[in-house]
Amino acid sequence: MSIDILNITKHFDSFEALSDINLKINTGELVALLGPSGSGKTTLLRIIAGLESADKGSIIFDGEDNTQKSTQDRKVGFVFQHYALFKHMNVFENIAFGLKVRPSKLRPGKEEINKKVHELLSLIKMEELAKRYPAQLSGGQRQRIALARALAVEPKVLLLDEPFGALDAKVRKDLRRWLRKLHDEYPITSVFVTHDQEEALDVADRIVILNKGKIEQIGTPEEVYDNPVNPFVYNFLGNVNLFHGRVHNGKVEIGSIKLDVPEHAETRNKNAISYIRPHDIEISLEAKGNEFIAAEIVFIRAVGPIVNLELKRLDCGDYIEAEISKEKYRKLGLMEKQKIYVRPRDFRVFIPEDY
Ligand code: ATP
Helix, strand or coil, X not given: CCEEEEEEEEEECCEXXXXXXXXXXXXXXXXXXXXXXXCCHHHHHHHHHCCCCCCEEEEEECCEECCCCCHHHCCEEEECCCCCCCCCCCHHHHHHHHHHXXXXXXXXXXXHHHHHHHHHHHHCCCHHHCCCCHHHCCHHHHHHHHHHHHHHCCCCEEEEECCCCCCCHHHHHHHHHHHHHHHHHCCCEEEEEECCXXXXXXXXXXEEEEECCEEEEEECHHHHHHCCCCHHHHHHCCCCEEEEEEEECCEEEECCEXXXXXXXXXXXXXXXXXXXXXXXXXXXXCCCCCCCEEEEEEEEECCCXXXXXXXXXXXXXXXXXXXEEHHHHHHHCCCCCCEEEECCCCCEEECCCCC
């Protein structure tokens, strides 16, 4: 089922939580709503679900206006951060619950419920745990049950609000990959709220980046990571080094590196922000040419296959974070206090329109 979110605005008293949100989610997509705390992710999810009403705008499911429909009448399933399983019901009963409480006309018979629950248990690979109670399950297992319970009523849309937020890092990673697989096997459109960039980049078909109730960017993980449209997005999507400078004759300078600026800004004297991700930084022991940033290594963390370096620029004292492979680190024989050169590769320049 496709979802069209049209001109959604929501206030809590005078506070604007969502401001004119427009978003089209295609049938079968897994879309992540990503943003810092308070950016409006949950509010938007609740409006899609019909748990919250918008001040303005419409929610359209498959071309049909659902704005005034109750949650029960929308074909949505939910999973929340805190697995709200019924403690006094075992796994089987928890999954069957949604089917048993359906209005009598829609309620399946006992055998059909039995079959459906077993199908779902097999889908989430927990058949052998059907008789356990929530207290006898791990956090990750409980979240899988919560998901199976949401799927039992065959929703066309699955809404997930930080579903793995309460779990530890390793379990989260496993579960999000598992969710991706499940989503691909199941005919469903999913909207997933998270404030974890890595989670969104890892799992989503497209990411919607929200900030202060507005959409900053919509795109595939590659698009938003490689071509962020503004400083907020590139800062938010992982580590980045930022360099502020002014444009002169179509170039912006960092150390003695001269970077071309986008065409539209060439003729005017403007501020520019150049940026580079730590893993894109290339260093050498020699200057090689006349464009470089000279720096001193002030800190090395060489745990695991990636080595993190903190560099202090010799021209202005600003810090740069770099990541290199352990192989390169050993080959160059790097040490703290060593002088090195950052080469003019992979820098990007951004001219904020509102500067
Ligand atoms: P988090 O990641 O912390 O859950 P979020 O991006 O999901 O944040 P929302 O929960 O959608 O953000 O909240 C957006 C803004 O609206 C916040 O400033 C929040 O305080 C406010 N807000 C949300 N619900 C209400 C409410 N019922 N009454 C008043 N203000 C609210």
